[in-house]
Amino acid sequence: MTILTTEEKVRLGILNGEVMGKSLRDYNRIAVLSQMGDQCLATSSSLISTFESLAGGIARFFPLSHEELKKTVDGVLAFEPQATVVIVGGMERMEECEIFLKNVLEEFAKRTFKSDIVICLRGYLSGCLSDITKADVSVLSYIELLKYLRLWSVMGYDANLGEMTFLFGRLSVSDGKVSIERVAEFPLTAEHFLLLRKLVEG
Secondary structure, X not given: OOOOOHHHHHHHHHHHHHHHHHHOOOOOEEEEEEOOOHHHHHHHHHHHHHHHHHHOOEEEEEEOOOOOHHHHHHHHHHHOOOEEEEEOOOOOOHHHHHHHHHHHHHXXXXXXXXXXXXXXXXXXXXXXXXXXXXXXXXXXXXXXXXXXXXXXOEEEEEEEOOOOEEEEEEEEEEOOEEEEEEEEEEEOOHHHHHHHHHHHHO
């Protein structure tokens, strides 16, 4: 079985962050919520650097942990971002990523949160959103409310290795299934493609 080394995971985080920063350049003020693992930190720092250099906007980093989750979300609310990026997973198992993302979204759902929510690639691939819709009415209602008002959105990322593109799009939930409506796409470099392919094959 093919497994990414720690160095490769960090490098993949950097490359993912660069594309994410490019995709968010139309915002002026973003919050980046990230777990503290090496890959998540690499993604978040790369995202912030790329975003600030391209958009000239303000980005603030918020560390994510189970113990401080409520306090962190309160801090994000006080910051009043236009978009809030959630970076989870990294070197954790997909099941742990799913649980953590579910907890983050539940915390958002308890508040009036006027911000686009942007979920990282690993968070989207975990399948968390579709599982939540089957078991948690509050989060499903929150997502549907965002869609209905069309004032802000739940966004995410996917990778199309066949077309060698990194996709940024709007997420929607229907019949327990999550789909992504393409907003923008970015070509993968050869290095980025090979690391993503190695990750998928592993």
